[in-house]
Amino acid sequence: MAKVAIVTDSNSGITQSQAKELGIYVVPMPFMINNEEFFEDINLTQEQFYEKLTGNAEVSTSQPTPDSLMTLWDELLKEYDEIVYIPMSSGLSGSCQSAFMLAGEEYEGKVFVVDNQRISVTQRQSAIDAKAMADAGFSAEEISKKLFDTKFESSIYIMLDTLYYLKKGGRITPAAAALGTLLRLKPVLQIQGEKLDAFAKARTTSQGKNIMLTAVKNDIENRFGGMEAGDFWIEIAYSHDTEAANEWKKEVEAAFPGHEVHMDPLSLSVSCHIGPGALALAVTRKLHF
Template identity: 45%
Template sequence: MKVAIATDTNSSMTGREAARKGVYLLPMPVMVDGRACLEGVDITNEQMYAAMKEHKEVFSSQPSPGQLLDFWQGIFRDGWDEVVYIPMSSGLSNSCSTAIQLAATCGGKVHVVDNHRISLTQAASVDSALALARQGKTAREIKAWLEERAYDASIYITVDSMEYLKKGGRVTPAAAAFATVLNLKPVLTIQGDKLDTYAKARGMQQAEQKMVEALQQDRATRFGAVPDARLRVETAGTFESEEQAARWRALVQAAFPGIPVSYVHLPCSIACHVGINAAGTGILKKEVG
């Protein structure tokens, strides 16, 4: 059986990267002042940041059932027998549960993975799925393998502005105003299903340091028995300049000299919720390869 691997742009994967790896990539829709845009097709990160600086209404959406079915049918027209589709966590969006329902109409040929990941960790699952497919695993086996290891990862993120957390209903207007006055930055974490508060910091510098310390704590405890060669440490953000992104990556790299640390731009669908100049990082076990 020929098994195709597919994901969405919530994985932080670009169209160019997906094409290089042989992954089918579904562009996620975002709304900008009432206009529907497909990530990487109708809107870039830079255009999203510009819209947010102008305080335009932006929010994430999900593909229609027709778009998702067309996406899968296009994969089958390319000659694949089965599809492993890896969307963002069901705990963060309804798009996963919608995909699971639609897959039931595809005769058992589409296997939707709900391994409770997003962005950096979701992309790592895609890499593992590709490696497993090359080993000859079936779509059903790949799905089971990924879901069994769903929680072997941590994500931390902090925001520079409370504006979009307030708009998304994750903080109250009063709490957002209080935090802005005191320059408080929330450090948030994703340990699978939901976005939870991990800590609070006074200013971005302290928030970034708390994230580095959280990674180091995870390294010493949850991943204490895992050698450096079997770990991935990643950074991400919605930084407006490459210099800011490089500075954040270098800060995390200095804390983990034995592990190569990369940086990716968070997708527009996540930027809608965290705003401009947010910083994120994650640690996880290398699952395959």
């Protein structure tokens, strides 16, 4: 039986210390801040990131270098026979495609890169599922296929507190941002599959929360067999505002009684483009193997 290492990146929300507890390896995502390179959870904490972001620093996302990935993979292959690498969704970063090319050229049959189009708490669940399969004796190829075949069995809905960072990143026009700010709109975005897309517009935080709760309940009923089946995970994420996140968690727990709700800070690679104050709700179908 092959010994399989599970690797993801810090967009999963899994910290370096949590990774050790889980038996998973986490590649820290690099950021350029005022032309200086930082690595998430290595020399850049959540607090430091938001301090720089809200302080008008020039913040941009980057991707792990081929050398950093090869160094990690080479080290792991001294102890493991195979590696499953689960990076953030290819629709949100070029890091996935770069890893595909590198694995195909240098590590064929040894490193299996999975583009199962997840991010944040749903990417975390994929890494945990992969580790469970590895522990159960599945090969890297079998794990990769299972994750790929179930890649659309999750959704994330994100309510923004501000349009400023979408405008700053050129993802909406200044005119649209100004109108949205004037009307005090709370956009709700969706990640299901490749990209971050517009889902709905709310006038109030309360309305935005209801939109997300309704959307997730609809996914459960129409995609995951209904509430009675219980065949799903409920997860929430947030950017920076822990107090608002804790309140949101209580509301989600009330909406889904009897279900454990996992909460993590939102991936910094996403937060870079949407800013602080965002709240997210995710649902992921339980993986059976």
